[in-house]
Amino acid sequence: xxxxxxxxxxxxxxxxxxxxxxxxxxxxxxxxxxxxxxxxxxxxxxxxxxxxxxxxxxxxxxxxxxxxxxxxxxxxxxxxxxxxxxxxxxxxxxxxxxxxxxxxxxxxxxxxxxxxxxxxxxxxxxxxxxxxxxxxxxxxxxxxxxxxxxxxxxxxxxxxxxxxxxxxxxxxxxxxxxxxxxxxxxxxxxxxxxxxxxxxxxxxxxxxxxxxxxxxxxxxxxxxxxxxxxxxxxxxxxxxxxxxxxxxxxxxxxxxxxxxxxxxxxxxxxxxxx
Amino acid sequence: xxxxxxxxxxxxxxxxxxxxxxxxxxxxxxxxxxxxxxxxxxxxxxxxxxxxxxxxxxxxxxxxxxxxxxx
Numbered sequence: 001x002x003x004x005x006x007x008x009x010x011x012x013x014x015x016x017x018x019x020x021x022x023x024x025x026x027x028x029x030x031x032x033x034x035x036x037x038x039x040x041x042x043x044x045x046x047x048x049x050x051x052x053x054x055x056x057x058x059x060x061x062x063x064x065x066x067x068x069x070x071x072x073x074x075x076x077x078x079x080x081x082x083x084x085x086x087x088x089x090x091x092x093x094x095x096x097x098x099x100x101x102x103x104x105x106x107x108x109x110x111x112x113x114x115x116x117x118x119x120x121x122x123x124x125x126x127x128x129x130x131x132x133x134x135x136x137x138x139x140x141x142x143x144x145x146x147x148x149x150x151x152x153x154x155x156x157x158x159x160x161x162x163x164x165x166x167x168x169x170x171x172x173x174x175x176x177x178x179x180x181x182x183x184x185x186x187x188x189x190x191x192x193x194x195x196x197x198x199x200x201x202x203x204x205x206x207x208x209x210x211x212x213x214x215x216x217x218x219x220x221x222x223x224x225x226x227x228x229x230x231x232x233x234x235x236x237x238x239x240x241x242x243x244x245x246x247x248x249x250x251x252x253x254x255x256x257x258x259x260x261x262x263x264x265x266x267x268x269x270x271x272x273x274x
Numbered sequence: 275x276x277x278x279x280x281x282x283x284x285x286x287x288x289x290x291x292x293x294x295x296x297x298x299x300x301x302x303x304x305x306x307x308x309x310x311x312x313x314x315x316x317x318x319x320x321x322x323x324x325x326x327x328x329x330x331x332x333x334x335x336x337x338x339x340x341x342x343x344x345x
Contacts, residue, residue: 013309018300063309071319074326081292081320099300102316105309115307137291208294215290215325258291264299271301 013062014054014112015039016104017087018262019123024095025051031090036083037061037076045109047116050123053087053097054112062105088262096131098123099262119271126267134260136228136237137208138198140190140244141220144183146252151182190253191224194244201240202228206265223253227265234259293320 015036020028025044028051033042039055060066070076084102091097106112116123152175163171199205208225216222230236237257245255297317 016308059309067316068319071316072323074323077293077320077323078289081289081296084296085292099296101300101302102296104301104303106307107309111307115303118307119303211290211294215321261295264295267299267301269299269302271303 011059012040012056013059014045014052014106014109015057015062016100016106016112016115017042017053017055017084018091018100019050019052019098019116019127020044020091020095021124021127022046022049022051027094028053028091028097031094033087033090034083035087036080037070039083042087045112045116047113048120050116050120050127052112052116053091054106054109057105059105059107062103067103085262092134092260092262096127096133097262098126098130098267099264118273121274122268122272130229130263130266133203133229133231133263134233135263135265136202136230136234136257136259137261138194138224138226138228138237138241139222139256139258140194140224140248141216141218141254141256142187142190142223143220143252147183147186148179150251151186152176152179186251187223190248190251194224194255195226197244198226198228198237198240201237202230204229204266208265220252220254224255227261229263229266290321290324293317293324 025046029044033053035042035055036057038061039057042053042055044051045054070080081102088097088099106115195205195207205226205228208227210222210225213221228237234257241255241257245253248255294317297320
């Protein structure tokens with residue numbers, strides 16, 4: 001279906017999910033892609049060697065104020081975030097895809113063509129760089145009580161081996177004071193070693209902001225949150241993450257591997273002009 | 275938001291992962307080829323909605339540092 005063939009009024013913009021190469025456009029267009037809320041189908045807009053995955057949407061529904069209000073509705077948010085991601089993930093199975101930020105909307109199809117031509121060089125470079133790769137996420141969580149117990153035991157066993165009862169008491173008090181610092185030291189060492197170990201297996205990596213306990217819904221605090229871009233899907237990091245989990249389990253640390261994701265964390269936030 | 279509107283925990287976990295990526299990462303275009311919607315901090319609004327959906331917003335409001343570290 002071409003957009004020109006569809007009757008679209010002046011208040012219809014184009015929601016842009018992401019960009020693929022023109023060579024992959026046909027395969028991506030053949031996918032059964034579901035639009036975001038209010039979108040009239042999903043299609044490809046081609047310009048030169050590139051193609052944007054778009055959905056016609058009402059500009060009144062996707063203006064700044066309306067989107068701000070809608071994002072506050074958890075059902076709308078969930079539906080649209082999943083729709084955005086599903087389009088990108090399906091495309092990812094067929095071709096490298098540059099993900100755009102949620103609710104990127106161009107006023108007209110001409111504007112979509114213009115953005116493709118204005119940023120053609122950098123988009124082509126990014127597509128080449130991410131070809132055949134996916135993003136994986138690795139998070140680690142720790143159980144503070146268990147970690148403190150483990151660290152306290154380890155330290156005391158050494159210190160108390162040749163101490164009398166009075167000295168043992170003082171040492172124990174001192175250990176309690178030191179424990180807070182040791183927990184922090186352990187956190188940063190564990191995060192750093194996990195990151196450097198996994199980085200060796202990936203093409204690139206980046207640190208992602210830690211999420212607070214309240215947001216993750218877990219029992220443990222987040223210790224580590226990284227993104228990696230790899231060539232062989234989950235299998236690229238699965239054995240290494242399992243190894244880290246074995247190594248740190250006794251300290252109350254658990255690991256979680258997610259993906260494959262479109263390379264959200266490995267595309268530039270801003271595109272240079274061509 | 276009442277109890278009935280809260281998301282099941284597992285669904286919320288996945289959604290946080292998604293929101294963190296989809297609203298917070300990816301290419302942001304500027305200029306007149308796009309509306310300015312994507313450039314603003316939607317993730318702040320989105321994460322607050324999710325927090326509210328597990329009924330923790332009140333607790334976080336009394337601890338601004340924690341809210342900030344989510345972003």
